[in-house]
Amino acid sequence: MEVIEHKNIFYIRDFGEIGGVETFTFEMAKKFKDYDIGVVYVTASQGQLDRLKPYCKTYKHTGQKIKCKVAIINYDISIIDFIDENAKIYQVVHGDYSHEAYTWKPPTHERIYKYIAVTKYVMETFKKLTGLTNVTYSYNPLTIIDKPYLKLVSATRLSKIKG
Numbered sequence: 001m002e003v004i005e006h007k008n009i010f011y012i013r014d015f016g017e018i019g020g021v022e023t024f025t026f027e028m029a030k031k032f033k034d035y036d037i038g039v040v041y042v043t044a045s046q047g048q049l050d051r052l053k054p055y056c057k058t059y060k061h062t063g064q065k066i067k068c069k070v071a072i073i074n075y076d077i078s079i080i081d082f083i084d085e086n087a088k089i090y091q092v093v094h095g096d097y098s099h100e101a102y103t104w105k106p107p108t109h110e111r112i113y114k115y116i117a118v119t120k121y122v123m124e125t126f127k128k129l130t131g132l133t134n135v136t137y138s139y140n141p142l143t144i145i146d147k148p149y150l151k152l153v154s155a156t157r158l159s160k161i162k163g
Helices: 020-031 046-052 077-082 120-130
Strands: 003-005 008-015 037-044 057-060 065-067 070-073 088-093 112-117 135-137
Touching: 003 037, 008 020, 008 077, 020 037, 020 046, 037 046, 065 077, 070 077, 088 120, 112 120, 120 135
Parallel strands: 003 065, 008 037, 008 070, 037 057, 070 088, 088 112, 112 135
Antiparallel strands: none
16 A cells, blocks of 8 residues: 655545635645645545645545654544654644533544644643643634725614614
């Protein structure tokens, strides 16, 4: 079986049409396109794969070993068993697991070198929930495109009788 090999690997299990983890992965690939990057996924929308094409190579994971120096993963830690034992693994924590919408504990693993939360608040709640100290935070990268935009203005009467 072939080995996926890049210095830096981003892993996203399900690369959907739209979403925060998808935007994070795309923006990271775009920002660091001059580095040796590969994006590994299990399922992906063709639109997302086409969007990544100018920036990096993509690989459907079907059980291949992954050889890299750095692996950046998200909520699915099952990929860790396939990552080279010498790689530094970072997990990006995209959600506030203390919120009632989450009915499960945040995934952790002893091989994860550092957890990177997307906000300071998420970092604090993640530390509290897990008891881990190897947690930091970094806001998601985002490319601001300076394009003309449409301004919509609504001239209304703001009074109690108008609601």
